[in-house]
Amino acid sequence: MNAATTQEQRQSISEDDVTIIIGLEVHVQLDTKSKLFCGCSTEFGAPPNTQTCVVCTGAPGSLPVINQQALRLSIKTGLALNCEIARFTKWDRKNYFYPDLPKGYQISQFDKPICGLGYLDLFDQRDKSKTRRVVLERAHLEEDAGKSIHDESKQGGNSRIDLNRTGTPLLEIVTQPDMRSAAEARAFLNELKLILTYLEVSDCNMQQGNLRCDGNINLHIRVDGQQIATPIVEIKNMNSFRAAERALDYEAVRQLELWKQNGLTISDAPKQTRGWDAATQTTTLQREKEASADYRYFPDPDLIAVTLSEEEIDSIRSEIDRLPAQWREELIGQHGLKPYDADVMVGQGRGVIDYFLNVAEGCGNSKMAANWIGQEVLRFLNESEATIESYPITSTQMTELLTRVVGGELDQTRAKEVLEQMIEFQLEVQSAMDKLGIKPVDNQEIEALCQQLINENPQVIEQIKGGNAKAVGALIGKARKLNPNASPGLVKNTILKMVGG
Amino acid sequence: MDFSNLTATQCVNQFASGEVTATALVQSCLHQIQQNDPSLNSFIRTSDSALPIAQALDIKRAAGKPLGPLAGLPIAIKDGICTAGLKTTAGSRMLEEFVPVDDATTVKRLVEADAIVIGKTNMDEFAMGSSTEHSHFGISKNPWNHQYVPGGSSGGSASCVAAGLTPASIGSDTGGSIRQPASFCGVTGLKPTYGRVSRFGLIAFASSLDQIGPMARSAEDCALITSVISGHDPKDSTSAKNDIPDFLATLNQPLKGLRIGICKQHFEEGLDSEINDSVKAAIQVLKNLGAVITEISMPHTPYAVAAYYVIAPCEASSNLARFDGVRYTHRTEGVKDLAEMYCQTRAEGFGNEVKKRIMLGTYALSSGYYDAYYLKASKVRRMIKQDYDTAFESVDLILGPTTPTPAFQIGEHSQNPLAMYLADIYTVSANLSGVPAISIPCGISNRGLPIGLQLQARSFDEATLLQTAHQFQMETDWHTRRPNQ
Amino acid sequence: MSDSIDRETVEQVARLACIDLPASRVDETAKQLAEILEYVGQLEQVSLPDDVEPFFGATESVNAIRKDELSPSVARPDILSNAPDSDGEFYQVPPVF
Incomplete structure (x- = not known):
C-alpha cells in the first residue's frame, strides 16, 4: 500500500485507476426534552447560560444520571439501522481541555457502544436499479459540548462561553469506509436523515446543529499492479449535505493532485484534519493529528452500566413504524407508483405519504392521487418552501376534488383551475366550482x-x-x-x- | 455551660427532653471553637447561620412541633462536602471562593433531620493525604499532642470531635480518610458501604472509592447519624437502593456466636507492637462477649496500596480536570491566552501533592500505559474483592488494626511520601472492594496517642459493625478517653 | 512497566494535565513520580487468572436511569456567580489562540 512511485508513473494515472474511499461520522442530536445527564431543557435558542445546572456545568460534587429516553431513541435508531444492540453498555470518559467542555472530559462510550455493527442500503448512484450497502461500524451515545464564541476581530479579545447546549444527547454514527464517491456520501446522508426523521428520533435540523457530519477520505490508486493509499484526511465543518458533497469532491481532486506532485502515501504522512471553507469552496488545514491527542479513555466511575433485556429491546422494536425503504416498496407494489415517484414522495417525509394514502383511498385511484400529489402538491410545497402540514388543502378536500375527477364530473384541466381557486380564496371544492361557474351538463x-x-x-x-x-x-x-x-x-x-x- | 463531653445521642435526647436548648449547644460549640481552634486548626470556617437555626429550632420545640431525629445536634462538615451558600473549598486554593448552589445530599438530609451545621472542617487538599498537612488553609493538629498530625484526609473532622469542639462530624473516606484520622484522634469513624450514602455534593477525589460517613464519640452516635444520611439518592447513579435497617435497634443484641476473622496479613511486618498488643487485647474482649475468632488469609492484601495508588490518581486526574479557571475556580491573572490561563491556574491553584497525583494518574491512563497500570490495578482490585467474598463465606466480620502506627509527627513523612501512603495499608482494601468498615478506639500508646481497631463487614452490613463496636464500647472505656484528661 | 520516567515524558504528562511545570522542577517531579511508579510496579508480580475481569467500580449494580423530565435550571446569576470572569450572560475566557 505504500510503495514509492516515480513522477512518471504518477503522471500516467487515469481516472479508472483511482478509487475514492469515504467514511462518515454523523452526530445526531436525539430529540429528548431534557439533557443526557440532567433535567435541563434541550430547547434551542434560549438566552445564553439559562439552561444549565450544577450537573451540566460540572460543578464540584455534581453527578450525572442517564436519561432513559436517550437510551430508547438510540436503540430505536440502532434497530432501524440493522445494528446489533448491546445487552450491556457502559460509559467512558474522553479527557481533554476546552472551555466549552465543563468537566474537562466528555462522557461518551468507548468499548461497549450501545449499537454495534449495522448497515444501510442505498440506491447505487450509477444504476438506481441496484443497491449498495454501507456498513455501520457502531453508534454510541455521548454528551454534546457547549458553544464558544471567539472574538472575530483578531484583536485578541476574550472568547465567550455558552453552556446551554452542554450535555445534550448525541448519537454518533460511524460508518466503515464504504462510500466510493462524494455523491454516494451525500446519498447516504440523505437516506440516514430520512430514516431518522421517520423514526422521529431527531429533527435533524442542520442549521441548529442537530445533525453534523465529518468525513474521512483518501484515495486508493492502482499503479503498475500495486495499490497505493494516500494519507487520510478528516474533513470538518461540512454544515450541509451539499457542502459535504462539494468538500469531498474537492478533497478527492486535491489529494490526487498532491499525490501526483509528492507521491506521499498513508504511511508517509499523518492523518490531517481539514475544514471546509464555504466561502472559498476549498478545504484548509486545521491540524495534523499530533501524538499528544491522547484522550485517556477510561470507564466513568460516576455512572453504572446499563443492561438491556430482550423484552425491552422488543418493546422498542415494536414502536418502529415502516421505514423509507419499506414505504418505497409499498408505494410501488401496492399503489402502482413508479420507482422515481415513490422515491420523491418518500423523500418528502411521512406527512406526504399519509396525505397520499388518505387521498388515494378516498378517491379510489392511486395513480391519479400520486400524479396530483407528485405534481400539484409538491410543486406548491417546493415553491413556497412549505411543509405538507401547512399546505392549505387538506387531504379530505383533495379527496373530494379528485373524486369528482374520477366520477367524470370534472376534467383534469378544470380540476386544476378549481384547485387554484381553492388555494387562492380558501374555498371548498363546491364553492370554487360555483365561482368558476362549473355545473353539471346533462x-x-x-x-x-x-x-x-x-x-x-x-x-x-x-x-x-x-x-x-x-x-x-x-x-x-x-x-x-x-x-x-x-x-x-x-x-x-x-x-x-x-x-x- | 460546657457540653463538650456530650455524645451526639445525649445532645439529641437532652434537647428533646428540654434539658438543654439548641442555642446553648451551639453557643457551647462556638465557644469551644473560639477557645481551642486557633491552635488546633480543625475548622476552615464556622457557619454564621448555626445560631439562628438553633434559635429557630428552640422555638419549634417550644411550639411542640415534631422534631427531626437529629434535632439539636451541632455537626461539623468536612470542607469537601458542599453546603449551599457556605464556602466549600476542599482544602484547596483552587476553590477558595467557591460557594455551592446546592447542599450535598448528606447535608440536606442532616438539615432535614434538624441537625445544625456548625462549620466546615479542614482536610488534605481534595482529600489527598493522610495527615491534614496538605491543606491550603494550614496544618491541623492532633488534640492529643499538637506536635502530631490528626491523620487525614478528614483530619479536621476527627480533631474537632476528639477535642470536644463538636459532638460529631461528617468525613469522607477514599482510602481510609475517615478511619485513619478517627484512629489517630481516638474517635469512632464509620466508612459505610460504597453506595450506602449519596456522593452527590461530595467533591470527588476518586469516584469509585469515595464514601461519606460519620465521625463521633461512640458507635451509637455513628449509628444514629448513619440512619439519617443513608439511602438511595436519585441524583447519584452509584447510590444503592438497598433497604436501610434500623441500626439503633440491633446495637444491644449480644455477640454470641458472631464469627470474627483475623486477617493474618494485617499482623505481619510493619505493625507497631503497641498496636499489636492493643488489638490482641480487644480480640480477647470480643471473645469474652461470645465472638468466635478464627484466623483467615486475604492473600492480595499486600498489593492493595499499590492498586490504590494507581486507581485513585487515575480517577482524580480526570475528576480534577474541571478545575480550569472558567466556571468555579480561582483564575490566574495577566495571561495572554487560554492555554496559558489553564496551565498557570492549575499550577497555582493546586498544591504539590495534588499536582503530583494528577500527573501520576495522567501518566497511568495515557496511551501505552493504560493496560500496565489502570487495567492491571483494576484486575488486582477484583482479586482483592474476591478475597473478601471468600472470607465472608466463613466469617461475619474481619478485625485488625486501623493503622500500622499511631499518629506520626507533623513533618515526619515530608521527605518520604511513600511512608505516608503506607499509613493506609489496612484501610484501602475496604474502599477497593466497597465493604463497610469502622474504626474504634482500643488503646493508648506509651506516648499518649490513641490506637484504633478496625472492623470490616459484608457490603450493606453496617448493622453488625455498629452492633459489635457498640458492644465493645459497653465493655471498654477507650472511646470515652479525652485528650488532657 | 517502567520504574523510571524521563524528563520528556514528565513534560508531556504536564502538558496533557494542563499544569505548568517550570523546567527547574522537572527533575524533581520525575524523581517523585518514579518513586511511586516503582512502588506500584509490584503489581506486576501479581499473577492473575486468565479470565479475571477488571473491577472498575465499587458497585456492580446496573440501570440507574431517570425519566426524560425537565427539572428547573439554575438561575443565570447564580450559576455565573462562581465564575472568575463573566459578563452576566457568558463565561469569559482569554482568547484561544
Missing part, C-alpha cells in the same frame, strides 16, 4: 352541443369517417369555448358515437 345538452359541432365542422367529420378518430381532438377545444363545463371525454365519445366512427 346528456341532452351534450348531444345538442355535439350536433352543433358536427354541423359546423364537416371537414373534421369527414376525416373521422375516413377512419382518423384522432381528428376529433380538433373539436374538443371548440366544445370548450361553447360550453366550458362540457367534459372533453364525454364530448369526444358522444361525437364519435354520433358520427358512427
